[in-house]
Amino acid sequence: MRLVATDLPEVLLIEPKVFGDERGFFFESWNRNTLAGLGLELDFVQDNHSRSARNVLRGLHYQIQHPQGKLVRVIQGEVFDVAVDLRRSSPTFGRWSGFMLSAENKRMAWIPPGFAHGFCVTSNYAEFLYKTTDYWHPEHERSLRWDDPQLAIPWPLTGEPVLAAKDQAGQFLADAEVYA
Numbered sequence: 001m002r003l004v005a006t007d008l009p010e011v012l013l014i015e016p017k018v019f020g021d022e023r024g025f026f027f028e029s030w031n032r033n034t035l036a037g038l039g040l041e042l043d044f045v046q047d048n049h050s051r052s053a054r055n056v057l058r059g060l061h062y063q064i065q066h067p068q069g070k071l072v073r074v075i076q077g078e079v080f081d082v083a084v085d086l087r088r089s090s091p092t093f094g095r096w097s098g099f100m101l102s103a104e105n106k107r108m109a110w111i112p113p114g115f116a117h118g119f120c121v122t123s124n125y126a127e128f129l130y131k132t133t134d135y136w137h138p139e140h141e142r143s144l145r146w147d148d149p150q151l152a153i154p155w156p157l158t159g160e161p162v163l164a165a166k167d168q169a170g171q172f173l174a175d176a177e178v179y180a
């Protein structure tokens with residue numbers, strides 16, 4: 001596994017070592033010791049799996065209590081994945097980083113607690129897997145507006161985004177509850 005920096009110091013891309021042969025490929029998508037050896041001591045309590053069609057945009061989500069760290073990857077299709085720093089004390093507060101994750105590039109992203117997370121689908125369909133460091137607490141879930149002009153995220157959509165009601169009613173950063 002190799003770490004790749006993003007525009008936000010704590011948000012990291014992880015490139016697994018892929019073993020290919022005449023049968024196909026194999027790679028370890030998570031190994032606690034390997035990542036700890038790279039400085040990422042991670043323990044997860046939940047595994048999630050979602051499937052979305054093109055232009056579906058899920059996010060930008062975070063839990064104001066029980067913030068979740070997320071190790072995310074795509075096993076079918078492609079997404080533009082985004083993390084937004086919501087830690088008011090951080091020098092990168094309010095900044096975002098975006099990257100393409102796909103079944104083809106096999107890249108994973110580590111998004112620490114303290115960040116909002118979302119993605120839009122840039123293939124016909126995408127299957128999205130992610131591990132979280134804390135449990136889902138719907139009562140603490142918040143949604144940051146995907147189209148907040150203060151963030152100005154250039155989502156690579158080919159049409160209107162397909163959004164859940166909660167994401168149509170997301171909060172602007174200026175009004176959102178954020179972390180200390």
Ligand SMILES: Cc1cn([C@H]2C[C@H](O)[C@@H](COP(=O)(O)OP(=O)(O)O[C@H]3O[C@H](C)C(=O)[C@H](O)[C@H]3O)O2)c(=O)[nH]c1=O
Pocket residue numbers: 048050058059061062070117118119136164
């Ligand atoms: C997140 C979650 C949801 N659910 C149930 C609740 C709903 O009945 C259904 C769909 O949930 P939701 O619309 O919140 O799913 P997403 O919009 O994909 O939410 C996720 O989207 C972005 C990308 C994230 O990073 C978060 O992990 C998460 O908020 O699954 C559960 O049972 N457990 C869970 O952990």
